[in-house]
Amino acid sequence: MSKLNVAIYWGAACGGCDVAILDIHEKVLKVKEACNFWLWPVAMDFKYKDVEALADGFLDLTLFSGAVRNTENQHIAQLLRKKSKVLVAFGSCAHTGGIPALANFYRKEDILKRVYEESQSTDNPNKVRPQVSHKVPEGEIEIPALFDWVKSLDQVVKVDYYVPGCPPNPERIWEVLLAVVSGAKLPPPGAVLGAGDKALCDTCERKRSEEKSIKEFKRIATTIPDPELCFLDQGLICMGPVTRSGCGNQCTVASNMPCRGCYGQPEGTMDQGAKMVAAIGAALEAKDPEAIDRALDSLPDPAGYFYRFSMSTSLLERRKE
Numbered sequence: 001m002s003k004l005n006v007a008i009y010w011g012a013a014c015g016g017c018d019v020a021i022l023d024i025h026e027k028v029l030k031v032k033e034a035c036n037f038w039l040w041p042v043a044m045d046f047k048y049k050d051v052e053a054l055a056d057g058f059l060d061l062t063l064f065s066g067a068v069r070n071t072e073n074q075h076i077a078q079l080l081r082k083k084s085k086v087l088v089a090f091g092s093c094a095h096t097g098g099i100p101a102l103a104n105f106y107r108k109e110d111i112l113k114r115v116y117e118e119s120q121s122t123d124n125p126n127k128v129r130p131q132v133s134h135k136v137p138e139g140e141i142e143i144p145a146l147f148d149w150v151k152s153l154d155q156v157v158k159v160d161y162y163v164p165g166c167p168p169n170p171e172r173i174w175e176v177l178l179a180v181v182s183g184a185k186l187p188p189p190g191a192v193l194g195a196g197d198k199a200l201c202d203t204c205e206r207k208r209s210e211e212k213s214i215k216e217f218k219r220i221a222t223t224i225p226d227p228e229l230c231f232l233d234q235g236l237i238c239m240g241p242v243t244r245s246g247c248g249n250q251c252t253v254a255s256n257m258p259c260r261g262c263y264g265q266p267e268g269t270m271d272q273g274a275k276m277v278a279a280i281g282a283a284l285e286a287k288d289p290e291a292i293d294r295a296l297d298s299l300p301d302p303a304g305y306f307y308r309f310s311m312s313t314s315l316l317e318r319r320k321e
Contacts, residue, residue, distance in 0.1 A: 003034060003035055003036045004034060004035045004036070004060040004061060004180070004181060005035075005036050005038055005058055005059045005060050005061075006035040006036065006037050006038065006059065006060065006061045006062070006063075007037070007038050007039035007040070007051065007059050007061075007062040007063075007080060007083070007084065008021070008037070008039065008040040008042075008043075008062070008063045008065075008090075009039060009040075009041070009062065009063070009064050009065070009066075009076055009080060010041060010042055010065050010066050011064065011065065011066025011067060011068060011069065011073040011076070011077070011093070011094065011153075012066045012067040012068065012069030012070070012073055012093060012100045012150065013065050013066030013067065013091065013093040013094075013098065013100070014099070015042060016091070016166065016167040017063075017065035017066075017090055017091035017093075017167045017168065018040075018042040018043070018065065019167065020091075020165075020167035020168055020169075020170055020173060021063075021173060023170035023173075024170050024171075024173055024174045024177075025170075027174055030181075031177055031181065034181040035061075035181070038050070038051065038054065038058075038059060039051050039062075039080075048076070048079070051079060051080070051083060052079065054083050055083075056082050056083060057083065057084070057085055058083055059080070059083045059084040059085065060084075060085050060086065060180075061084065061085070061086045061088065061180055062080045062083075062084040062086070062087050062088065063088050063090040063163075064077065064080060064087060064088065064089060064090055064094050064153055065090045065091040065093065065094050066091070066093045066094055066098075066100075067093040067094065067097050067098055067100045067101055067150045067151060067152060067153070067312065068147070068150070068151040068152070068153060068155070068156045069100055069146065069147060069150050069151075070144035070145055070146050070147060071144045071145045071147075072144035073144070074147075074156055077153060077156050077157050078156070078157055081157040081158065086160045086161065086180070087153075087157065087158070087159055087160050088159070088160060088161045088162070088163055088176075088193075089152070089153040089154060089159045089161070089162045089163070090163050090168065091163065091164070091165055091166060091167055091168055092164060092165060092166040092167075092262045092263075092264065092309045093152075093166075094152065094153040094162075095152060095153075095162050095163070095164045095264055095313075096152055096164075096264050096272075096309055096310040096311075096312055096313045097150055097151070097152045097309070097310065097311050097312025097313060098166060098262075098309050098312075099166070099308065099309065100150045101149075101150040101152075101307075101309075101310075101311035101312040102304060102307070102308065102311055103149075103150050104149045104150055104311045104312065104316075104317065104318035105303060105311070105318075107148070108146055108147075108148050108149075112129060112146075116128070116129050116130075130143060131143075132144075132145045148318075149312075149317070149318040150311070150312055150318075151312055152312040152313050155312065155313075159190075160189045160190075161186070161187075161189065161190075161191055161192070161193050162191070162192045162193065163176055163192075163193050163194045163195075164192060164194070164195050164244060164246070164262065164263040164264045165194070165195075165246075165247060165262055165263055166260070166262035166309060168194055169194070169246065169247050169248050169250065171248065172193075172194030172195065172246060172247075172248075173194065175193075175194060176193045176194045179193075192244070192264075194246060195244050195245065195246030195247075195263055196244060196245035196246040197244075197245075197266065197267055198244075198245045198266060199240065199241055199242065199243065199244070199245060199266050200239075200240040200241075200243045200244065200245045200247070200249070200252070200259050200263070201240040201241050202245060203245045203249060204230075204240055204249055204252050204253065205249070205253055206228060206229060206230045206231070206252065206253070207228055207229055207230065208229070208230030208232070208233055209230070209233055212232060212233065212282065212283030212284075213283070214232065214235050214280075214283045214284050214295065215235070215295060216235055216294070216295050216298040217235050217236070217237060217295065217298045217299040218234070218235045218236055218298075219236075219300075220236060220257065220258060223236070225256055225258075227256045231252070231258040231259075232279075232283055236258050237258060237280075237299070237305050238252065238258035238259050239258070239259045239260060239261030239272070239276060239305075239306075239308075240252060240258075240259040241275075241276070241279045242261065242265055242266070242269060242272050242275040242276045242279060243259050243261045243262075243263050243264065243265065243266070243272070244263040244264050244265065244266045244267075245263070245266075246263055247262070247263055260308055260309070261276075261306075261308055261309050261310065262308075262309050264309065264310060265310065270315065271310075271314050271315045271316075272306070272307070272309075272310040272314065273303070273306035273307040273310060273311075273314055273316070274306075274314075274315065276305075276306045277302075277306060280299075
């Protein structure tokens, strides 16, 4: 069997998805035996011009991690879409916008002003900012331009499959890679791979009460959770009710940490954050408005909690002017 031609790209992200690929450990050698890598900037020296020279459809598989934040991300997304038979949105940022998409709660101008003029560590009396292009004696230097809002990969190009997670579970990564390498029949395009269909709560081993009665919310940094009881029963925000299963419960069971929601919403849920608002409302013990306000006051930054990974693909998408 001839080797598969593969590309891996890192857009607006932290790089954890690339590391997660290596977390399949010695199995990565089997991947190397079956694949020729034509682009993987974090691991090897490649040039965009080399990819541009490839024939359209030359790449059998591309794993694209990271959101689309600037013109470079968009250019490479469009380039890899053109060169790839199968394009996978790999990880939360490519899937639903991820952490970078929390910037969509602010205007681009607000962000630039904060970073280059107002932050406590900034010494910039002339209020100098990076320019998209700048002429120097040797020629013209160009850097990517920021977009007004952060986009998921499928808001820029057509995506064949999605592999969620921040980062994806290494065991699920191996399952996906094995399926592609072995030539196994994949589900119809548009499917989510390496994840379950149920909510995370349905796979969690923690004991939970039938009726929630939250009086106030706690922060994980200020309490030690009971390792056997449901986090929500303890007043700790856990996104398990509105998050897709498939991660192996690494946070909730293995690490005694509430779910952050990185695997995205299960099938049938239109907006992960809005669904969580409904879940919290149903779980509050208080019924009178003042008691509800006191409970909600103990929950800092609800938007950041509920849309931590899904802002780009939410019904909100971004701050509305």
